[in-house]
Amino acid sequence: MKKILVAAVLLFAGIASTFAGDRERPIAVDKLPAVAQQFLAAHFKGLTVAFAVEDPKFIGSEYEVTYTDRTEVDFRSDGEWSSVERKYEAVPASVVPAQIQEYVAKSNFPNQYIRKIERNKYTWEIELSNGLEIKFDRQFNVIGFDD
Structure with a gap:
């Protein structure tokens, strides 16, 4: 029984190390x-x-x-796509959902543009040119800020 357990542990360690690098x-x-x-x-x-x-x-x-x-x-x-980041310009408007564009345009972020956008199964996150990060849920409701 010990031999089987040791063999299983070594096999798992080998597989894990293959994908770890x-x-x-x-x-x-x-x-x-x-x-x-x-x-x-x-x-x-x-x-x-x-x-x-x-x-x-x-x-x-x-x-x-x-x-x-x-x-x-x-x-x-x-x-x-899962994320788009531009260092010196705005993310193309064609990538950003209209609800997010509208929120940024109507908010208190004058002269700011979206320099990064990320999406996953549950949320969207943008970073404005001033470094402010805004997180949205799937329905584009604001769920958090981070500066």
């Missing part, structure tokens, strides 16, 4: 999932790609594309 690897943009390629073509056509990386996970892979102006776009394994 930093395994990002370069990937050509045309090897990204089709949905990701379409998103990039639609929203960032005029920019030059600096590099793209694939980050294999236990199931599937995640992707990150970085442009020469330091714009970063992250994608989930299905090719859907």
Whole structure:
């Protein structure tokens, strides 16, 4: 019985160590999932790609594309975008839901623009050019601020 337990622990440790390391690897943009390629073509056509990386996970892979102006776009394994960050300009309005655009426009944030947007299954989060982070639920109700 001890031998089986020791073998199971060693097997699990081997599998865990295989997936624990930093395994990002370069990937050509045309090897990204089709949905990701379409998103990039639609929203960032005029920019030059600096590099793209694939980050294999236990199931599937995640992707990150970085442009020469330091714009970063992250994608989930299905090719859907999970975050867009621009260092020096606003995130394209076509990426930001209308409800969030309206909230920023009507709020007390004059002359601010959205420089980062993230989404997951339950929430949306934006970062304004002044560093203020605003979190929304799935119905685009504000649920938190962080400066």
